[in-house]
Amino acid sequence: MTSHSILRKAALFALCFTIASCTNLSEVNSWSQISLEATQYNQVVSTYADTPRRLARYDHFLPAENDWLAQADIRDAQAESLKQLLSVVSDYMSALEALSTDTTPTTTQDVKTLNDSFGRLNTALPANKQVSKATLNAAGSILQTVLDASKKAYQAKQIALVIESANPNLQTILGEQGDLYKIVNEDFRRDLELESLKQNSHYRDFKADGNLIGDKSDKKSKDNNPLPKCVEKMVGPCEIDKSQKPSRAAVEALEEWQAIRKSENAKRKHVLEVYLSVLKNVAKGHQKLYDNRNKLGSKKFANELAPLVISLRKQVTILATFN
Amino acid sequence: MQLTAEDARDIADALIEGAKVTNNYLDDNINTISRSDYDRLFESLNSLIQAASSVTTVAVGLAIDDLKNPASELKTAIGNANKALSTLKAVSKVSGIVSSLTDLAAGVIAKHPRAVAKAARSLATLVADQGNDA
Numbered sequence: 001m002t003s004h005s006i007l008r009k010a011a012l013f014a015l016c017f018t019i020a021s022c023t024n025l026s027e028v029n030s031w032s033q034i035s036l037e038a039t040q041y042n043q044v045v046s047t048y049a050d051t052p053r054r055l056a057r058y059d060h061f062l063p064a065e066n067d068w069l070a071q072a073d074i075r076d077a078q079a080e081s082l083k084q085l086l087s088v089v090s091d092y093m094s095a096l097e098a099l100s101t102d103t104t105p106t107t108t109q110d111v112k113t114l115n116d117s118f119g120r121l122n123t124a125l126p127a128n129k130q131v132s133k134a135t136l137n138a139a140g141s142i143l144q145t146v147l148d149a150s151k152k153a154y155q156a157k158q159i160a161l162v163i164e165s166a167n168p169n170l171q172t173i174l175g176e177q178g179d180l181y182k183i184v185n186e187d188f189r190r191d192l193e194l195e196s197l198k199q200n201s202h203y204r205d206f207k208a209d210g211n212l213i214g215d216k217s218d219k220k221s222k223d224n225n226p227l228p229k230c231v232e233k234m235v236g237p238c239e240i241d242k243s244q245k246p247s248r249a250a251v252e253a254l255e256e257w258q259a260i261r262k263s264e265n266a267k268r269k270h271v272l273e274v275y276l277s278v279l280k281n282v283a284k285g286h287q288k289l290y291d292n293r294n295k296l297g298s299k300k301f302a303n304e305l306a307p308l309v310i311s312l313r314k315q316v317t318i319l320a321t322f323n
Numbered sequence: 324m325q326l327t328a329e330d331a332r333d334i335a336d337a338l339i340e341g342a343k344v345t346n347n348y349l350d351d352n353i354n355t356i357s358r359s360d361y362d363r364l365f366e367s368l369n370s371l372i373q374a375a376s377s378v379t380t381v382a383v384g385l386a387i388d389d390l391k392n393p394a395s396e397l398k399t400a401i402g403n404a405n406k407a408l409s410t411l412k413a414v415s416k417v418s419g420i421v422s423s424l425t426d427l428a429a430g431v432i433a434k435h436p437r438a439v440a441k442a443a444r445s446l447a448t449l450v451a452d453q454g455n456d457a
Contacts, residue, residue: 158407
């Protein structure tokens with residue numbers, strides 16, 4: 001094969017791949033990057049695992065405390081499994097991010113090295129068979145285009161294949177009908193609702209026994225059991241002087257504790273809602289990638305994906321403030 | 324019949340519903356109910372809360388079991404992505420091999436033994452590296 005025929009073939013390849021070289025995967029890359037960050041967040045899992053320990057403090061010294069602590073041990077193991085699952089999802093996003101990274105600049109040096117070698121080969125040829133320096137430079141430029149285009153075409157094709165094989169499983173995990181989504185939306189949500197009920201029950205019991213609610217003292221003073229159960233467990237049954245009102249400091253302290261616990265619970269519920277939106281957006285984004293897998297580099301698709309990336313970035317920023 | 328995550332969720336939802344009703348009743352009637360009624364309802368409420376929490380733990384455990392399959396299939400997709408990535412990275416190595424081959428050819432044409440030996444050595448190293456990465 002003469003050097004001229006090599007150049008002709010290179011030009012033909014360049015032509016074939018020029019269309020593919022228009023591929024721009026930067027939006028896919030941004031989406032993968034922010035989804036990677038989103039799926040690395042696992043605070044909601046720790047909150048779930050710790051709920052029995054938080055509730056155990058309301059049953060301090062009661063037999064129920066041991067039941068809570070036993071439940072906490074089971075949940076610690078579950079949390080480990082859930083964190084591993086989330087790390088599989090974030091590993092996937094990391095692989096997608098690496099695969100969609102723009103690789104164009106890396107070929108420049110390769111082509112230069114190759115072109116230098118061609119130059120050395122050219123000078124080794126007899127003078128009448130040598131190609132001009134200008135032709136050699138043109139060949140290098142064509143080679144660069146071919147290399148970049150073929151890399152991008154291969155890259156886009158591989159991303160499409162990876163997305164195609166991952167989408168059903170990713171939707172089974174993160175989608176609105178997915179198992180992880182249901183765990184967070186139903187089980188974690190119920191868990192925080194239970195915490196809220198337990199707090200309410202605990203502080204109402206304190207207030208009732210401390211005569212802080214209306215004229216309830218008349219009803220309860222008939223009994224010989226005026227202390228909240230947890231206090232009774234600590235000090236034993238005893239009579240208190242019901243005629244004496246609790247101090248203002250005691251009343252205010254109790255109100256403040258309850259308000260603190262309530263706001264902690266409200267914050268956990270807020271984080272849960274944001275996290276659910278994150279899961280929803282990641283699943284939705286991946287479904288979009290799947291639906292458009294054969295035109296991932298198109299400008300139209302990049303425009304469709306961009307708002308989702310922005311919204312996901314905002315949600316991830318909110319979650320980071322609660323870490 | 325085996326309990327599913329959905330069955331466990333239905334039970335947990337029924338238990339929390341019972342807890343909410345009891346809690347609301349206590350909130351609304353705290354000033355009027357007798358001590359014994361209060362105690363009974365207080366105990367019931369706490370039992371319902373603990374039972375709902377315990378069944379929630381069961382539901383999560385069952386759902387985690389359901390997630391094992393899709394997670395392991397997702398790992399296969401990660402493997403494919405990494406394989407494609409190493410192919411992309413190998414393009415530079417391939418162009419390196421082509422360069423060495425060209426240098427080798429130049430050495431042969433110029434009948435320059437030292438250049439041939441040098442290009443052959445560099446080609447051998449690159450090919451060996453390529454094999455190690457595969």
